[in-house]
Amino acid sequence: MEPEALEICPYNPHHRVPLSRFQYHLASCRRKNPKKAKKMASCKYNACHVVPIKKLEEHEAVCVSRSTMEEEDSLCPLKVSLPSSDTNCHPTFKTLRPGG
Numbered sequence: 001m002e003p004e005a006l007e008i009c010p011y012n013p014h015h016r017v018p019l020s021r022f023q024y025h026l027a028s029c030r031r032k033n034p035k036k037a038k039k040m041a042s043c044k045y046n047a048c049h050v051v052p053i054k055k056l057e058e059h060e061a062v063c064v065s066r067s068t069m070e071e072e073d074s075l076c077p078l079k080v081s082l083p084s085s086d087t088n089c090h091p092t093f094k095t096l097r098p099g100g
């Protein structure tokens, strides 16, 4: 199994968060760091990119999500399809008896 890619939290570089939980983490960390959050802004191309407001323009100019924006406007989470389990229920169809 491949190790999940870890993103560094913009609010606290000690936080390494799996990409699948990154947006959730950002929201909760933002609430815990309101002072820091005031100085940060999220990239208009990717909500996962949180950068200092001063650097936002600079970031958006080179943002990696900028070019893919037109192709995919949102990240779709991986969908896990469950294999259909065998049905163990008894068949209940009526059979016509030949001589009644």
Ligand SMILES: [Zn+2]
Binding pocket: 009, 010, 011, 012, 015, 025, 029
């Ligand atoms: Zn954090």
Ligand SMILES: [Zn+2]
Binding pocket: 043, 044, 045, 046, 049, 059, 060, 063, 064, 065
């Ligand atoms: Zn960005």
